[in-house]
Amino acid sequence: MNKPHIVILGAGYGGMITATRLQKKMGDNEAKITLVNKHDYHYQTTWLHEPAAGTMLPEKTRMPIKSVVDFRKINFVQDEVVEIKTEEKKVLLKDGELDYDYLVVGLGAEAETFGVPGVKEHAYSKWTVNGARQIKDHIENCFAKYNNQVEKEEGLLTFAVAGAGFTGIEFIGELSERVPQLCKQYDIAREKVKLYVVEAAPTALPGFDPELVEYAMNLLESRGVEFKINTPIKEVTDSGVVVGEGEEIKASTVVWATGVRGSSIIERSGFDNMRGRIKVEPELRAPGHDNIFIIGDCALIINEEINRPYPPTAQIAMQMAEICASNLNALINGGELKTFKPDIKGTVASLGGKEAIGAVGSRKLYGGTANFMKKMIDNRYLLLLGGVGLVLKKGKKPF
Ligand code: FAD
Ligand code: NAD
Numbered sequence: 001m002n003k004p005h006i007v008i009l010g011a012g013y014g015g016m017i018t019a020t021r022l023q024k025k026m027g028d029n030e031a032k033i034t035l036v037n038k039h040d041y042h043y044q045t046t047w048l049h050e051p052a053a054g055t056m057l058p059e060k061t062r063m064p065i066k067s068v069v070d071f072r073k074i075n076f077v078q079d080e081v082v083e084i085k086t087e088e089k090k091v092l093l094k095d096g097e098l099d100y101d102y103l104v105v106g107l108g109a110e111a112e113t114f115g116v117p118g119v120k121e122h123a124y125s126k127w128t129v130n131g132a133r134q135i136k137d138h139i140e141n142c143f144a145k146y147n148n149q150v151e152k153e154e155g156l157l158t159f160a161v162a163g164a165g166f167t168g169i170e171f172i173g174e175l176s177e178r179v180p181q182l183c184k185q186y187d188i189a190r191e192k193v194k195l196y197v198v199e200a201a202p203t204a205l206p207g208f209d210p211e212l213v214e215y216a217m218n219l220l221e222s223r224g225v226e227f228k229i230n231t232p233i234k235e236v237t238d239s240g241v242v243v244g245e246g247e248e249i250k251a252s253t254v255v256w257a258t259g260v261r262g263s264s265i266i267e268r269s270g271f272d273n274m275r276g277r278i279k280v281e282p283e284l285r286a287p288g289h290d291n292i293f294i295i296g297d298c299a300l301i302i303n304e305e306i307n308r309p310y311p312p313t314a315q316i317a318m319q320m321a322e323i324c325a326s327n328l329n330a331l332i333n334g335g336e337l338k339t340f341k342p343d344i345k346g347t348v349a350s351l352g353g354k355e356a357i358g359a360v361g362s363r364k365l366y367g368g369t370a371n372f373m374k375k376m377i378d379n380r381y382l383l384l385l386g387g388v389g390l391v392l393k394k395g396k397k398p399f
Contacts, residue, residue: 007100011037014106014296017321052132053174068386084269109260109297118236125256143186155250158194163258164204173352176223200232212357262298282339295320
């Protein structure tokens with residue numbers, strides 16, 4: 001009998017943990033396993049605000065997939081997924097196609113624009129390694145240009161972040177730390193630089209602990225960040241963002257962080273979805289598709305306590321991957337399928353430098369303690385993925 005073929009799409013948090021767990025759980029004669037990813041490297045999306053602001057080298061956020069996935073056990077295909085043909089059990093790639101018996105979809109998220117015009121054309125919205133490089137290069141270019149202009153371009157040194165969710169806050173935290181260094185490096189007075197965070201909701205970090213939000217806002221304001229709260233962005237233009245009744249904030253740089261939707265491959269492949277996310281069955285399969293698991297940002301699960309979806313996070317993607325690998329093993333080798341229940345350990349967000357905030361269980365964390373915790377969380381992922389060796393090689397220094 002032919003071995004079943006498991007195909008994993010995406011080598012992010014979900015895909016990498018699924019692959020590394022399957023390579024341990026399953027013998028070569030039990031299944032053929034293929035991992036497909038756009039690049040031959042894996043990156044930690046959760047670190048990308050740092051290279052985007054230029055406070056970390058992009059290389060630090062990525063690693064060759066083959067450094068943690070055993071290519072003797074797992075067949076790696078570097079290609080771009082174009083569509084999933086569920087009826088034919090086929091995945092169409094840019095340069096070929098793959099047949100599968102079992103499929104794991106872990107293709108992550110894309111920027112949510114909510115239909116705001118001009119985002120794709122004028123804002124930086126790609127939270128990938130190359131997207132982070134583009135943001136950093138553009139920011140540095142604005143500083144380099146400034147003193148070479150006789151007529152100063154309005155808004156050249158204005159940097160606007162759209163959305164005061166965790167991504168927007170973490171990015172402005174890093175950028176506000178870096179600006180004084182950039183000013184020094186390019187001989188520019190600090191007051192020439194403007195940093196805005198534009199948020200539609202009545203508060204930054206809506207839904208998060210108000211004391212922690214206040215701490216974060218006060219700290220960022222002390223570094224010169226200006227919050228425009230209750231201010232939905234209506235349009236992004238080549239010279240800034242349009243808010244309110246047509247008022248424009250002139251900004252050469254608009255970084256888009258207003259939330260995410262699941263990979264466009266989900267919609268293109270005809271799955272029932274809500275903003276690119278599939279409401280999965282308790283064992284993480286797509287409804288009506290007993291051989292397709294959906295994990296990470298492509299999956300939607302409801303928090304029954306508040307009857308709202310859980311926010312898409314790496315924390316949940318990793319936990320889903322463990323259950324997905326276990327359920328694939330059970331389907332092929334026999335055993336009970338497990339149901340998924342997220343174990344939310346808390347949320348910790350960096351604010352740049354040695355600052356952070358966090359809510360872990362009933363504890364609120366601030367400043368250095370939260371910053372230490374954040375680094376431990378980042379390192380814990382490396383530990384789960386590749387053991388102590390990977391932490392020593394790629395991990396963050398706790399202090
Ligand atoms: P990802 O990790 O994004 O991986 C998707 C993979 O699929 C990537 O390798 C990508 O290249 C690949 N891919 C995509 N499309 C294709 C295609 N068509 N063909 C082939 N390959 C493809 N969450 C937390 O829990 N804690 C945090 O501190 C945190 N910080 C964050 C900071 C930032 C700046 C951002 C942007 C997000 C943060 N998140 C955080 C959210 C977290 O990063 C995501 O929830 C998590 O990455 C989702 O994991 P995933 O496996 O679904 O997708
Ligand atoms: P988000 O949905 O958490 O926040 C987006 C923000 O943008 C919201 O506050 C929203 O009100 C605002 N917004 C929406 N439309 C707007 C508009 N037109 N103009 C102005 N503001 C607008 O999205 P995110 O911050 O990108 O985070 C995505 C996911 O990643 C979330 O699940 C988040 O929890 C997770 N994340 C976690 C961490 C962490 O744990 N440290 C860090 C980053 C991201």
